[in-house]
Amino acid sequence: MTEADGEPGGLTVTGVGRVRAEPGLARVALVVEVVEPSPDLAFRNAGEAVSRLRGVLRRHGLADEGVSASRLALASEFDGYGTGRRFVGYACRAAYGVETEALDGLQRLIVDVVAAGAQRIDGVEFDVRDREALGDEARRRAVADARRRAGVYAGAAGVRLGPVVSLRDLEAGHAQAPGLRAGAGGGPAGDLAPGAVELTAAVRVGWALIP
Structure with missing residues (x-):
């Protein structure tokens, strides 16, 4: 021009x-989400899931200081709309950001965090060092x-x-x-080569x- x-x-x-x-590193955004009939039960089960998740991350060589996290959030969960809307329980959520340079083990990491209680993987972003x-x-x-x-x-x-x-x-x-x-639902499919x-x-x- x-x-x-x-x-x-x-x-x-x-x-x-x-x-x-x-790429030399990957950032994984994951969410722990628990829906239970009472707030106390939602907090307790979410806390247990977070503890399992932390254990998995440590086994993959990711120190606690390398994991960013939001605070636990509690909200009422509903299903449906209008007159058919019904209360299903209390949802306790915690979002985490994980950064790793071990790209060869990325697929195994995602599978393990899902098995530990991460209900959602909101994205995998690749970057350079x-x-x-x-x-x-x-x-x-x-x-x-x-x-x-x-x-x-x-x-x-x-x-x-x-x-x-x-x-x-x-x-x-x-x-x-x-x-x-x-x-x-079953973990990631295929090769994660970015x-x-x-x-x-x-x-x-x-x-x-x-x-």
């Missing part, structure tokens, strides 16, 4: 840079892409690129590898033009 930069003889071009890398370095490489490629495009336009117009007069980071962000989801993680950067660069 090009546009006039407000200066006579100027040229502004947007460049995009992408870097693909194998050194995001900052890869992001810098994407930015360098974005500048190179902008320079290449600008050179094509300048050559076609019979002029040369002069000094850079403006530079703006467009914060293109990044696109992660596809996330994976698995339900509690493919590559892609980081993207965009920059808008303005040049003076030399006849």
Whole structure:
């Protein structure tokens, strides 16, 4: 994309840079949920499920400080709508976020946490370890892409690129590898290989033009 930069003889071009890398870690979002007829029973059974879950995570080498958790939440649970709506009990929920670099054991981890009492796996997100370095490489490629495009336009117009007069980071962000989801009914199916993680950067660069 090009546009006039407000200066006579100027040229502004947007460049995009992408870097693909194998993921080095995974973040698993899981939920413990217990529905019981009384609040006390819901809290007690949810607490037992959380204890089992913590034990499974420790056996997989995940220390307590590496597990983020929300507080236990209690809410009335209903089924149906309108006049057919009926009270089914008290739902006690706790959501956890688990980060692991042991990707080879990820499927076994998910199966084990479901067996321990995690009723839902809300998502599996893959990421890279050194995001900052890869992001810098994407930015360098974005500048190179902008320079290449600008050179094509300048050559076609019979002029040369002069000094850079403006530079703006467009914060293109990044696109992660596809996330994976698995339900509690029988565990995840198939291979959990995530493919590559892609980081993207965009920059808008303005040049003076030399006849």
